[in-house]
Amino acid sequence: MIAGWVSAMIAAPITLAPSALADRDTDFATELHGFGIYGQRDYNAWLAKITCKRLTVGLDADATESAAFLSGNLARTTSAEQVWQFLGSGLRLYCPEHLGKLTAMSSSHTEVP
Known part of the structure; x- marks a missing residue:
């Protein structure tokens, strides 16, 4: 299940690429809403950025x-x-250099601890 999801998230930049003029935090919130994830826009963006930093x-x-x-x-x-x-959306929007960590993980089929 996770391997298929990871493949879909890597392909997502092609189909869900934000416009050059759009606010990244707003795009992130919109994408999260599509997944049924809600919450304060600034908090979610901050959490994604902290994840990248970690x-x-x-x-x-x-x-x-x-x-x-x-x-x-x-x-x-x-x-x-x-x-x-x-995680996939956050990495793609805020630190795409770490997307490879999702790809590496997909081969192990690990679930959320």
């Missing part, structure tokens, strides 16, 4: 650790699938 500095070694961090900081009603959707 990957950049090595605090989270991989996507599974990032998903665990997000799971603990998103609303309790967020499902495991939505955590991965949040």
